Amino acid sequence: MDQLSVLRTSTLQSVLEKELEKAVVSGQIAPGARVNENALAGQFGVSRGPVREALRALEAAGLVYSIPNRGFFVRRLDLMEAAHIYDVRAALFGLAGETLARNASDAVLSELDRHLAAMDEAARARDFDAYYPLNLSFHRYIIEATGNPVLANHYLDLVKQMHLFRARSLGPGGGLSVSNAEHREMVEAVARRDPAAAREAFAHHVIRAKRRLLAAEEKEKSLPRVD
Amino acid sequence: MDQLSVLRTSTLQSVLEKELEKAVVSGQIAPGARVNENALAGQFGVSRGPVREALRALEAAGLVYSIPNRGFFVRRLDLMEAAHIYDVRAALFGLAGETLARNASDAVLSELDRHLAAMDEAARARDFDAYYPLNLSFHRYIIEATGNPVLANHYLDLVKQMHLFRARSLGPGGGLSVSNAEHREMVEAVARRDPAAAREAFAHHVIRAKRRLLAAEEKEKSLPRVD
DNA sequence: TGATCGCAGATTGTTGACAATCTGCAATCA
DNA sequence: TGATTGCAGATTGTCAACAATCTGCGATCA
Numbered sequence: 001m002d003q004l005s006v007l008r009t010s011t012l013q014s015v016l017e018k019e020l021e022k023a024v025v026s027g028q029i030a031p032g033a034r035v036n037e038n039a040l041a042g043q044f045g046v047s048r049g050p051v052r053e054a055l056r057a058l059e060a061a062g063l064v065y066s067i068p069n070r071g072f073f074v075r076r077l078d079l080m081e082a083a084h085i086y087d088v089r090a091a092l093f094g095l096a097g098e099t100l101a102r103n104a105s106d107a108v109l110s111e112l113d114r115h116l117a118a119m120d121e122a123a124r125a126r127d128f129d130a131y132y133p134l135n136l137s138f139h140r141y142i143i144e145a146t147g148n149p150v151l152a153n154h155y156l157d158l159v160k161q162m163h164l165f166r167a168r169s170l171g172p173g174g175g176l177s178v179s180n181a182e183h184r185e186m187v188e189a190v191a192r193r194d195p196a197a198a199r200e201a202f203a204h205h206v207i208r209a210k211r212r213l214l215a216a217e218e219k220e221k222s223l224p225r226v227d
Numbered sequence: 228m229d230q231l232s233v234l235r236t237s238t239l240q241s242v243l244e245k246e247l248e249k250a251v252v253s254g255q256i257a258p259g260a261r262v263n264e265n266a267l268a269g270q271f272g273v274s275r276g277p278v279r280e281a282l283r284a285l286e287a288a289g290l291v292y293s294i295p296n297r298g299f300f301v302r303r304l305d306l307m308e309a310a311h312i313y314d315v316r317a318a319l320f321g322l323a324g325e326t327l328a329r330n331a332s333d334a335v336l337s338e339l340d341r342h343l344a345a346m347d348e349a350a351r352a353r354d355f356d357a358y359y360p361l362n363l364s365f366h367r368y369i370i371e372a373t374g375n376p377v378l379a380n381h382y383l384d385l386v387k388q389m390h391l392f393r394a395r396s397l398g399p400g401g402g403l404s405v406s407n408a409e410h411r412e413m414v415e416a417v418a419r420r421d422p423a424a425a426r427e428a429f430a431h432h433v434i435r436a437k438r439r440l441l442a443a444e445e446k447e448k449s450l451p452r453v454d
Numbered sequence: 455t456g457a458t459c460g461c462a463g464a465t466t467g468t469t470g471a472c473a474a475t476c477t478g479c480a481a482t483c484a
Numbered sequence: 485t486g487a488t489t490g491c492a493g494a495t496t497g498t499c500a501a502c503a504a505t506c507t508g509c510g511a512t513c514a
Contacts, residue, residue, distance in 0.1 A: 274470070
């Protein structure tokens with residue numbers, strides 16, 4: 001795992017930051033795990049300086065935290081923190097919908113339709129493997145189409161943090177067609193140029209994901225642990 | 228400017244981060260200015276390592292940015308970025324209102340009333356010097372009373388970034404009593420336990436601040452520069 | 455037996471030095 | 485004269501080493 005020597009245009013710290021973020025978000029370094037600076041430095045063939053700088057950046061992004069003289073640890077979210085993140089995500093996604101309803105060009109609108117059609121297709125075919133990435137790119141497109149990078153950055157930060165919750169990969173959960181029905185409602189509100197309805201639909205879409213999480217968690221708690 | 232030697236319980240980096248944040252937010256280091264690592268290190272009597280780590284954290288917080296081999300610069304916001312920040316702030320503040328309307332205890336409600344009364348008092352007396360800090364603590368109390376630290380952190384980050392806009396200190400602007408009328412509307416919606424109305428009132432309060440900024444900026448553009 | 459103490463190894467916090475890059479100015483040339 | 489080149493100083497990027505702190509385990513003692 002050493003892709004240096006190719007670089008010199010960018011800084012070691014920036015490469016490390018991206019690489020470590022990937023490792024954390026993908027779960028390659030598990031939530032709660034301690035991060036050994038020496039080990040990382042050795043692994044990437046660099047010294048501890050750039051590693052520590054990268055970790056500080058990740059700390060500010062909420063992916064790791066540090067305890068003086070103890071080092072860095074991958075953050076682990078409990079259920080309440082996850083719920084808080086969902087609430088903020090919902091508010092931001094609501095703003096995305098509102099913004100699109102006000103500003104979206106016709107090109108953006110047809111692009112949204114295109115995404116919708118592709119997901120409909122996958123949903124009809126019950127092709128989950130196709131649906132999942134389409135769903136991701138739909139949400140990503142929406143956030144970037146708002147033209148508000150502040151909104152996009154904060155939203156994307158929250159999505160990254162969400163990966164630190166123990167119960168990984170809830171997926172769309174509510175069923176493909178149900179999920180896409182919500183998507184359609186969202187896009188239609190935007191097409192209608194109805195900011196209030198769009199905000200409502202977009203925010204509600206996230207809130208439903210939160211409710212699924214809470215419900216799943218509740219159910220798990222009442223079941224015997226099978227680990 | 229050296230308040231070390233007292234510490235050892237916390238890390239140099241954390242002290243530097245707070246100190247540098249203060250310097251940036253207060254405008255002591257002007258937006259756009261280049262940050263000299265050596266100078267800072269000398270000023271605080273430490274080496275460049277902790278300084279760089281602190282700057283990385285501030286970079287992730289959006290207060291400074293770095294260009295490879297050129298160093299760190301204090302971020303400077305243009306009008307469009309400021310507007311984007313206001314929009315996100317409005318969405319987050321709206322969530323704060325909505326959350327309070329759902330969850331606020333009676334103790335929180337009466338604390339909000341207390342803030343309101345104090346500001347009314349200052350507004351009646353036209354005592355701007357008293358009103359301003361009261362207004363700040365009102366907003367801060369609201370954000371923390373939501374009990375959602377994710378919301379609080381993101382909101383506070385945006386407030387900090389706002390200081391990087393060139394036109395400093397717009398202040399409440401719309402007049403003390405007008406501003407407090409909005410505050411009253413906000414608190415009443417919370418007291419009524421009306422989440423939708425609270426969200427609306429809270430978000431609108433921020434949006435009005437945005438509008439004042441845009442209006443002031445528009446006016447300035449049409450006037451001859453007197454620098 | 456059980457708890458406490460203390461040491462050795464491991465790990466982080468911080469530093470100073472060196473290499474690489476950039477900046478500004480002066481000398482050079484068309 | 486005006487633009488270009490090439491240095492010298494300044495500044496950042498990275499590293500390796502040292503000091504301070506923590507961790508775990510074994511020895512000691514009641």
